[in-house]
Amino acid sequence: ALAVRLADYQAPAWRVTDVELVFDLDPEATVVEACLRVERDAGTDAVPLRLDGESLELLALEVDGGPLPAERWRLDERSLTLLDLPATATVRTRARIRPAANTALQGLYLSGSAAAGFLLTQCEAEGFRRITWFPDRPDVLARYTVTLRADRARFPVLLANGNAAGAGDAGGGRHWARFVDPHPKPSYLFALVAGRLERIEDTFVTAEGRRVGVVVHAEADAIAQCGWALDCIKQAMRWDEARFGRCYDLDAFHVVATHDFTMGAMENKGLNIFNSKYLLADIEQATDDDFRHVLAVVGHEYFHNWTGNRVTCRDWFQLSLKEGLTVYREQEFESDVASRTLRRIEDVRTLWRAQFPEDAGPLAHPVRPLHYSAIDNFYTATVYEKGAEIVRMLATALGREGFRRGLDLYFSRHDGRAVTIEDFLAALGAATGRDLAPWLAWYAQPGTPELVASGRHDAQAQRYALTLRQRTPATANRPEGQALPLPVATALFGRDGRRLPLRADAASPPVSDDGVLLLDGAEATWQFEGVAEPPVVSLLRGYSAPVRLHQDVAAADLALLARHEDDGFNRWLAVDTLGRRLFADILAGTASPAALPLWTDAIAAVLGDDGIDPALAAELLTLPDEATLSEGRVPVDPEAVHVARARLETALATALEPDLLRCLDRPVAVASQAIDAPAQARRRLRNRCMALLARAAPTHLERVRLQWREAVNLTDRLAALACLLQAEAPDAPAALDDFATRHASQPLVLDKWFSLQATAARDDAAERVAALTTHPAFRWENPNKVYALLLAFALRNPRGFHRADGAGYRLIAESITRVDALTPQVAARLATSFGGWRRYEPVRRAQMRHEIERLRARPHVSTDLADILDRSLA
Ligand code: B3K
Ligand code: ZN
Numbered sequence: 104a105l106a107v108r109l110a111d112y113q114a115p116a117w118r119v120t121d122v123e124l125v126f127d128l129d130p131e132a133t134v135v136e137a138c139l140r141v142e143r144d145a146g147t148d149a150v151p152l153r154l155d156g157e158s159l160e161l162l163a164l165e166v167d168g169g170p171l172p173a174e175r176w177r178l179d180e181r182s183l184t185l186l187d188l189p190a191t192a193t194v195r196t197r198a199r200i201r202p203a204a205n206t207a208l209q210g211l212y213l214s215g216s217a218a219a220g221f222l223l224t225q226c227e228a229e230g231f232r233r234i235t236w237f238p239d240r241p242d243v244l245a246r247y248t249v250t251l252r253a254d255r256a257r258f259p260v261l262l263a264n265g266n267a268a269g270a271g272d273a274g275g276g277r278h279w280a281r282f283v284d285p286h287p288k289p290s291y292l293f294a295l296v297a298g299r300l301e302r303i304e305d306t307f308v309t310a311e312g313r314r315v316g317v318v319v320h321a322e323a324d325a326i327a328q329c330g331w332a333l334d335c336i337k338q339a340m341r342w343d344e345a346r347f348g349r350c351y352d353l354d355a356f357h358v359v360a361t362h363d364f365t366m367g368a369m370e371n372k373g374l375n376i377f378n379s380k381y382l383l384a385d386i387e388q389a390t391d392d393d394f395r396h397v398l399a400v401v402g403h404e405y406f407h408n409w410t411g412n413r414v415t416c417r418d419w420f421q422l423s424l425k426e427g428l429t430v431y432r433e434q435e436f437e438s439d440v441a442s443r444t445l446r447r448i449e450d451v452r453t454l455w456r457a458q459f460p461e462d463a464g465p466l467a468h469p470v471r472p473l474h475y476s477a478i479d480n481f482y483t484a485t486v487y488e489k490g491a492e493i494v495r496m497l498a499t500a501l502g503r504e505g506f507r508r509g510l511d512l513y514f515s516r517h518d519g520r521a522v523t524i525e526d527f528l529a530a531l532g533a534a535t536g537r538d539l540a541p542w543l544a545w546y547a548q549p550g551t552p553e554l555v556a557s558g559r560h561d562a563q564a565q566r567y568a569l570t571l572r573q574r575t576p577a578t579a580n581r582p583e584g585q586a587l588p589l590p591v592a593t594a595l596f597g598r599d600g601r602r603l604p605l606r607a608d609a610a611s612p613p614v615s616d617d618g619v620l621l622l623d624g625a626e627a628t629w630q631f632e633g634v635a636e637p638p639v640v641s642l643l644r645g646y647s648a649p650v651r652l653h654q655d656v657a658a659a660d661l662a663l664l665a666r667h668e669d670d671g672f673n674r675w676l677a678v679d680t681l682g683r684r685l686f687a688d689i690l691a692g693t694a695s696p697a698a699l700p701l702w703t704d705a706i707a708a709v710l711g712d713d714g715i716d717p718a719l720a721a722e723l724l725t726l727p728d729e730a731t732l733s734e735g736r737v738p739v740d741p742e743a744v745h746v747a748r749a750r751l752e753t754a755l756a757t758a759l760e761p762d763l764l765r766c767l768d769r770p771v772a773v774a775s776q777a778i779d780a781p782a783q784a785r786r787r788l789r790n791r792c793m794a795l796l797a798r799a800a801p802t803h804l805e806r807v808r809l810q811w812r813e814a815v816n817l818t819d820r821l822a823a824l825a826c827l828l829q830a831e832a833p834d835a836p837a838a839l840d841d842f843a844t845r846h847a848s849q850p851l852v853l854d855k856w857f858s859l860q861a862t863a864a865r866d867d868a869a870e871r872v873a874a875l876t877t878h879p880a881f882r883w884e885n886p887n888k889v890y891a892l893l894l895a896f897a898l899r900n901p902r903g904f905h906r907a908d909g910a911g912y913r914l915i916a917e918s919i920t921r922v923d924a925l926t927p928q929v930a931a932r933l934a935t936s937f938g939g940w941r942r943y944e945p946v947r948r949a950q951m952r953h954e955i956e957r958l959r960a961r962p963h964v965s966t967d968l969a970d971i972l973d974r975s976l977a
Contacts, residue, residue, distance in 0.1 A: 106474040109420040115238055116150040118142045119245040124235065128222055128253035128297050130203040130213050134162065136195070137235040139245075143190045152185040152194070154236035155229070158210070163197035183236040196236050206884055206925040210234050211295070214363040215322070221298020222258070223361055223376060225369060228419055228478045231290035241416045242521040244287035251297060252279045258297040260320065264288070264372040266354045284372055286352065287519060289415055294371030296359050301326035303333055307340050309350040315340075316355040321383070324848075325360055328383035331394060331778075332358065335401040342402070342436050347510060349409045358382065358401070362850055365886045365928045366482065368400050370407030377404070380851055380887060386776050388849050390818040391783040395441065403433040414514060417521045419478045423470045423546065424524050426482070427490020431498070434491060441780055444671030445718045451646045451672070454492065456731045458484035458649075462551050463735070465975050466938045467580060471524055471546040477970040479928050485549075492649040493545045499590045499619055499647055501535050509534040541588050541623065548584045550575045554591070554622075554650040560637040566608075567595065567634040572626040573650070579941075580977075589622040592644035592670075598636055600667030606632045619647065639663050641677075644670040651735070658684065658701045665705035671719055678705055678723045682751065686732055689747040703758040710762050718784035720766075721791040724759075726752055729901040738944040741905035745864060756799035763792040763799075767806070775815050783818075790822035797826040804832055811838060821855060828863050843880075853880045854891035861896040861903075868903030869910040872896045876918075883921055886929045893918045897936035904936070905943070909950040912937075916954040919968065920961060927965030934958070934971040952976075 121140040126133060141152060161178060164171055166188065177184045185194065202222055205212035210233025213220050224234065232239040249263040255278040261270070265284025273279045300320040307315045317336050319329040336358065343349040353373045364378035381400035384393050410432060411425035437446045461467060461484050468481070470490045475481055498506040509531030516530055524546050532539040555572045571591060575584030593614075595603040607614045611629040614620055620629055631638075639660040643652055664677035681702040688694040706723050709715055726732075729748055733739045756763070767789055775786075793810065796803035804826070811823035824842055827835040839860070846852035857880075861872050872892060875881060881888050897904050897915045904911035915936060923930035940951035958964070959972040 106476050107419075107478075108474045109418070109471070110473070112418055112420075114144070115240065115243050116144050116147040117152045117238060117243075118144065119238060119243055121248070122237075122245045123248045123250075125250045126252065126295065128251060128258060130217050130220075130222065131201065133200050133202055133211060133222075134197060135200060135235045136197045137237070139194045139237070141188070141192050141194055143188070149187075152188055152192075153238070154183045154185070154194075155181065155232035155239040156183050156198070156236035157181055157232050158200065159233070159236065160199040161196070162199055163195070165195040167193050168195075198235055200234065205233075207928070208363060208365050208886070208926055209928070212363070214298075214361040219299070221260075221296065221300060221322070221361075223296045223298075223359065224294050224371075225365070225376070226293050226371070227291040227369060229291075231293055234293070237290050239290050240418065241289040241291055242418060244289055244415070244519070244521060246287050247284045247293065248281065249284075249295065250279055250281045251295060252277055253297050258299070260296070260298060260300045260302075262294075262296040262320070262357055262359070262374055264292065264294055264374050266373075284353075286372060286413065288372050288412065289521065292370070292372045292412055292415075294369070294374045294376060296320070296357075296374065296376070299323075300359065303329050305333055305337065307337050307351070307356075309340070310344045311350045313351065313354075315351050315353070318355060319358045319360075319382070321360040321379070325379060325383055328385045328388060329360070331384040332360075332377075332382045332397055332401055335398045336405060338398070338440060339402040339405040339436060342439060343406060343409070343432075346435065346439065347409075347432070347507065349406075349514070351408065352413070356405075358404075362887060363885060365926060368404045370404040370411055372408070372412050375404045377401075378887065380854070383851060386778060386816045388817060388846070388852050390821060390855075391778070391786060392818075393851075394778055394783070395437070398441070399433050399437050402436040403429055406432040406436070409514060413519065414517045415521045417523050419475070419481070420471050420473070421523050422478075422481060423486045423490030423493075424522070424527055426487050427470065427492075428494050428527070430487050430491035431494040434495075442716065442718055442784075444675070444716070445722065445784075447645060447672045448675050448719075448722050450488070450491075452727070452731065453484070454488050454649055455734060456728060458488045459551050459651075460730065460734050460939055461485055462489070462549055463578065463942075464939050465580065465941065465977055466935060466971070467549045467578075469547050469549045475970075477931070477967045479967055480931050480970050489649060493542070496545075496588070496590050496648055497531060497539070497542065499592065500588065500621060501531060501537065502615070505535040506531070544585055544587050548575065548587070549581060550578065550584050552584070552587055552589070552648075552650045554589065554643075554648070554652050556640070556642055556652065556654040558638075558640055560634065562636075565633055565635050567631045567638055568628055569593070569620075569631065569640065570626065570628040571620065571622045573622060574625070586623070586625045589648045589650065591620045591622055591642055592647035593618050593620050594641045594644060594668075594670070594673075595631065595634065595638040596641060596663065596667055597638065598663075600663060602669070603634060603638055608632055618644070641668055641670070641673050643676075644668075644673045646672055646676070656680075658698065662701050662705040665723075666708055671716070674709070675719065675722055678702070678709070679727065681705065682726055682755075683732070685754075686726075686747055686751050689750055690743060699754055699758065703755060706755070707759055707762050710759075710766060716784055717781075717788035721784070721787040724755070724788075724791045724795060726755070728899070730898070733901070733942075737942050738948070739942050740944050741901045741947070742907070745902045752795070753798050756795035760796065760799050763796050766792045767796070775819065786816075786818050790819065793822065794826050794829070797830050801830065804830055807832075808834070817852065817855075821859070825859055828859060831865070847880075850880070850887070854887055857881070857888065857891040858895040858899075861892050862899045864900060864902040866906075868896065868900055869906060869914050872903070873914055884925055886926060889918070889922055889926075889929055889933070894933055894936070897933065905947055907946065909947075909954075912950050912954045916958055919958055923965050923968045924963070927967040930965065931967035931971045934968055934975070938971070938975050940975065 119139050123138040125136040175186045202211045203213045209230035251261040261280040263282040265282045268281045268283040270280040302320045304318040319333050358375045360379040360382040362379050368377040384397045410428045512534040513530035528539040552575045559568045577583040608630045661677040668674040807826040814820035919930050919933050
């Protein structure tokens with residue numbers, strides 16, 4: 104497919120002011136009548152009106168109430184073009200579409216079976232063109248009136264965006280419902296839902312006094328698991344008012360759960376649609392992590408109502424304008440209502456595991472890409488997570504209050520418009536009197552900057568000089584990058600662990616009140632005064648910039664930070680850094696036993712601290728995964744990484760055995776079915792201790808078995824099962840069977856059962872995963888199943904996926920072919936697992952390359968898949 108380029112952007116010659124859609128819904132054949140009020144932009148005479156349309160069957164076409172002569176319109180596979188229209192016109196089309204046959208899950212499709220399932224839509228990025236002919240681009244904002252007609256018994260619930268505007272009987276067993284959305288919106292935010300759905304609801308009164316009906320819809324067997332989501336919606340509404348002054352703007356806010364969805368969720372105006380994985384949660388069928396993910400994703404989609412919907416993107420290159428900003432808002436939401444430190448650690452782990460490798464490999468792209476051939480492949484860790492890091496850095500640089508003023512101005516300037524990243528920076532800059540133009544480079548330049556810190560203490564003058572240097576080195580695919588604005592949150596500690604004042608002399612670059620040094624060139628030096636002894640320097644507190652830090656810091660200093668840093672993130676970072684150093688030594692064969700205690704003692708000291716948040720303690724006990732430990736190494740030998748990591752984890756478990764036991768034996772005064780944050784944190788720590796003990800000695804498996812028998816929530820049951828599996832205990836297979844039987848009717852729990860087996864680092868993992876694809880609960884058409892089994896294997900079982908004989912690669916390549924014929928977006932996502940092929944040792948590198956080439960050479964490769972394969976090889 105031809106690339107679309109940012110540089111070629113042209114404002115639309117035709118606007119659509121109003122749309123009326125009438126759907127005659129039926130899973131086999133739905134008829135869509137569309138009436139568009141179109142207006143040609145003044146000064147663009149004689150430009151034909153080109154409407155996007157794919158997989159549509161044309162039944163009728165009229166302009167201004169009459170037929171259009173054949174020479175004035177053209178229809179092809181991708182578009183309908185109308186020639187010689189007057190400057191304003193009414194275009195009416197009628198199309199037939201086939202929802203039940205739509206396995207791509209874009210446009211209008213069926214969730215569940217033809218007999219009992221329900222109809223729903225997914226339009227972002229380019230699904231609306233599979234519903235009707237339309238200028239399917241985000242800078243065409245129109246007012247929508249939607250009428251749905253369907254069989255009343257089969258589709259009792261009818262929903263679309265906006266406010267309800269009438270309903271009634273349509274005769275012949277059919278009924279109708281109409282919706283008017285007063286907010287002009289791009290077509291990607293269109294949605295409808297029709298089917299047999301149950302609901303739970305509540306009322307939320309906004310700060311502006313609007314009474315909003317908050318409704319969660321799900322199928323009958325799932326509605327009992329929607330209470331937590333309803334709660335989260337209200338929390339999100341309240342939080343966005345309090346933190347950013349943003350109120351909800353329709354009479355109702357509807358949320359719908361489906362098991363058939365290619366991604367997490369979708370922020371359609373007033374009618375969010377969720378993958379059930381991110382909406383359903385109860386103590387029997389969801390883990391503590393699931394509860395937190397529901398909170399985060401519900402928040403994320405809700406926050407899009409302002410960052411994405413009210414102010415939207417001019418074109419898809421600006422995707423991070425809404426996604427980076429909304430991820431940032433989601434992170435802040437969870438940080439405010441749950442644990443800031445924990446959320447930060449998780450986000451940084453994600454960044455290191457997923458975004459850094461992406462940014463270093465052939466699929467690297469700027470946060471604002473310059474061209475694409477399949478936009479759906481750009482919903483990446485770079486656009487989302489690195490995009491959120493840029494927003495976070497801006498918030499750090501402008502201060503909480505300045506950032507809020509900037510966002511307020513952004514909303515008031517651009518409400519109801521489709522804008523660019525430049526507009527965003529300009530609003531933040533104008534509100535705070537800052538020139539933020541240099542920040543655009545963060546959006547334009549791929550790659551992870553390296554930050555090198557060095558210091559010199561002058562005892563005589565009681566001064567400490569800190570020099571920061573940055574570089575974004577060239578790679579095979581791109582030249583060296585330019586210097587970027589980097590906020591470096593910094594603290595100095597004395598040898599006794601006390602914070603030292605951060606007083607830079609007058610000649611140094613500025614330091615903010617909260618200790619942020621802004622490095623805005625390649626290098627700068629700060630001279631700190633009144634520093635009597637060589638300090639321990641804590642840099643990038645809270646991970647204030649998404650860079651690789653190189654700091655020559657003694658292990659003893661890291662141990663000191665582990666004990667005394669009051670920034671929870673950097674406390675964790677100190678421990679993590681110590682652990683990674685040991686890992687590197689083991690991998691290189693240079694490990695010395697003397698180095699271990701600094702790390703394990705530091706952890707033990709924190710564990711023994713009664714004031715520590717148990718969730719943070721659990722994080723200290725969690726090593727980076729193999730993907731993260733491989734990141735930045737060339738060439739990677741996955742087997743060696745696996746073995747070195749396992750050795751390090753066993754060493755940790757052995758050294759801390761008594762501490763871990765103490766932790767487990769501590770009486771816990773919480774009901775094990777409580778889901779409040781402290782209860783979750785304690786479970787997290789206990790389960791982490793249990794997993795390590797199971798590594799330290801097989802005798803501890805008795806504790807695991809006890810927990811397996813007595814667990815009263817899914818978190819504990821699953822944690823025990825994972826330990827049995829990890830230890831390859833003789834009773835593990837029976838436990839797996841028990842689990843499957845117990846949860847046989849719960850698709851989301853079965854997904855975890857698939858994932859657990861897919862990620863078990865066994866010699867025969869590939870064969871087991873292949874066998875599980877024939878399990879009756881597995882379905883190739885269902886993205887959640889493909890992700891739970893195959894994507895989990897490819898991404899989270901490096902030992903299995905990278906098995907030296909290539910069996911893991913073949914399994915994934917065959918799966919990609921199979922899925923590509925059904926759901927191309929899911930196939931493309933699976934194919935990203937080959938993206939890092941160049942970093943591996945020669946044998947694996949050749950095997951991976953061979954699979955990529957073989958996939959590319961097959962007939963009927965989808966555009967989405969071809970794009971990933973081509974870029975991987977480039
Ligand atoms: N905006 C959607 C993602 C759409 C993905 C299209 N392939 C979900 C989100 O980020 O909120
Ligand atoms: Zn989003």
